Amino acid sequence: MRYEEVQSAVFLTRPNRFIAHVLLQGQEVVCHVKNTGRCRELLRPGGQVWLEKGRGAKRKTAWDLIAVQKGERLVNMDAQAPNRAFGEWARNLEPGIVSVRPEVFFEDSRLDFLLETERGKHYVEVKGVTLESGGHVYFPDAPTERGVRHLHTLIRAVEQGYRATVFFVVQMGDVLDFAPNDETHPAFGQALRQAAKAGVQVRAFCCRVTPEEMEIDREIPVIL
Structure with a gap:
């Protein structure tokens, strides 16, 4: 990107x-x-x-x-960059991806991506992360009822037999781990833990960032 x-x-x-x-x-x-x-x-x-x-x-x-x-x-803070970066990287998420479709509807909610794979449909919601403290990164930096709704949508997708992932794109490099920002929005942290227990994959990747580019780099631990 x-x-x-x-x-x-x-x-x-x-x-x-x-x-x-x-x-x-x-x-x-x-x-x-x-x-x-x-x-x-x-x-x-x-x-x-x-x-x-x-x-x-x-x-x-x-x-x-x-x-x-x-x-x-160096922190990229372009809110459109995470989806652009994931769109370029998406075929690395798992083997056997046939197509990558952005902005798809599941029931009455719009999700960021649908991966058509040899194993069936895989819904992905992407969240950009810019909040860092002491090498640890957190989401969200402000309350996000929309983010909570997206997590419940992913849970319903899993309940109907599909696979689903919430994918946190950390818009910087050299960080230690990711966790929900319970202090700022406890409901999001609760929903994220609920989603993980329901079978939604929770993954976080940091990026290589320069003033001109941002590229998904490596996976970091998720602390729930």
């Missing part, structure tokens, strides 16, 4: 979820933030960020904020 026309900038402020003010080549500019999460531990005044030149004539901003330097770690 690769970006084009990437520039380094200095973060100034984030007036709302959708935009940020940055210093780019000595000028203050407004950019679109491609992540509506809180990201408070990432976006700090004076921090180094990376921007991608936007495309499309109807855009209100010329740049998208896609990554941030957090200590020694």
Whole structure:
């Protein structure tokens, strides 16, 4: 997964979820933030960020904020990047994958991927992870009722004889393990444990991240 026309900038402020003010080549500019999460531990005044030149004539901003330097770690914070990276990597999830279909419906819910395999249908929901502390990573960084609903959908898929996975894409490298963020959203942690007991696979992979690229790298332990 690769970006084009990437520039380094200095973060100034984030007036709302959708935009940020940055210093780019000595000028203050407004950019679109491609992540509506809180990201408070990432976006700090004076921090180094990376921007991608936007495309499309109807855009209100010329740049998208896609990554941030957090200590020694480069963190991709583009909310669309996990699905793009998984879509490229998906055939590595298991042998015998015949097709990879994005954005499919199961009952009344839309899930990120359906893998058609020699063993039958395999539903996958992808979640991006940007919250890190001491080398440990957590999801979510804000309450997500939508995430809880997705887990219950995956449970129903398993109950009907399909396979299902919730796949956490950790948008950084060099981390130790993944766990649900029970402090921020206890209901999500409860639903994740319920899903695991019901037979939903819970997997987490960290990524190789540069300002221009993000690629799924290796699996890390999941602590439930």
